[in-house]
Amino acid sequence: MQAFISLISNWFFSNYIELFATISGLLYIYFSVKQNVLLWFFGIITSALYIFVYYNSKFYADMSLQFYYLAISFYGWYFWVFYKNKEEKEFPVSKTNFKEAFIYITITILLFAIYSVILLQTDSNIVYWDSFTTAAGITATWMLVKKKIEQWIIWIIVDIVSIVLYLNKELYLTVILFIVYTILAFVGYFAWKKNLAVKV
Numbered sequence: 001m002q003a004f005i006s007l008i009s010n011w012f013f014s015n016y017i018e019l020f021a022t023i024s025g026l027l028y029i030y031f032s033v034k035q036n037v038l039l040w041f042f043g044i045i046t047s048a049l050y051i052f053v054y055y056n057s058k059f060y061a062d063m064s065l066q067f068y069y070l071a072i073s074f075y076g077w078y079f080w081v082f083y084k085n086k087e088e089k090e091f092p093v094s095k096t097n098f099k100e101a102f103i104y105i106t107i108t109i110l111l112f113a114i115y116s117v118i119l120l121q122t123d124s125n126i127v128y129w130d131s132f133t134t135a136a137g138i139t140a141t142w143m144l145v146k147k148k149i150e151q152w153i154i155w156i157i158v159d160i161v162s163i164v165l166y167l168n169k170e171l172y173l174t175v176i177l178f179i180v181y182t183i184l185a186f187v188g189y190f191a192w193k194k195n196l197a198v199k200v
Helices: 001-032 038-056 060-081 100-119 129-145 151-168 172-199
Strands: none
Touching: 001 038, 001 172, 038 060, 060 100, 060 129, 100 129, 129 151, 151 172
16 A cells, blocks of 8 residues: 555656646636636746646647747737627627638748748657648647637647647656547537527
């Protein structure tokens, strides 16, 4: 029994940052689905913790992405709280139009190219996959701020790719988190779609 307690204790002190980041991340995605402004608060906490997790695992692009998430979480919090519209009490869910889609795709491709070039200069062994999840994550988070329903589709793809990457790096708590992310991304899409239908 003492050996078991010692094993659990050692595991906790070796992984407590990832554990707290996972818990915070679950709350973040839950409030995202609910369109609750608290999502940005937990987004800040999650991003801050994952800076350390990704640095230690050599996910350099994903680590840099967390700094973006920190900044965008503050902006998203402000944008959602102070959104003003005479016809809408709160910022509404909307679809991405053709012009917006073209801009999002172009920016994502450019970010992917930039990150790939940068990561090729590091000791990363997942340059292109890391660059892809980072570039797509930046775009999807901006779309979340603007409440574009298609952001859930992007997150589903990013989350599935991330699960494979984190399994390879033995970040098992993060794998569990991203499995839940994937499931809730489907839930979020249909919840937002219902909300979109009501508001149209």
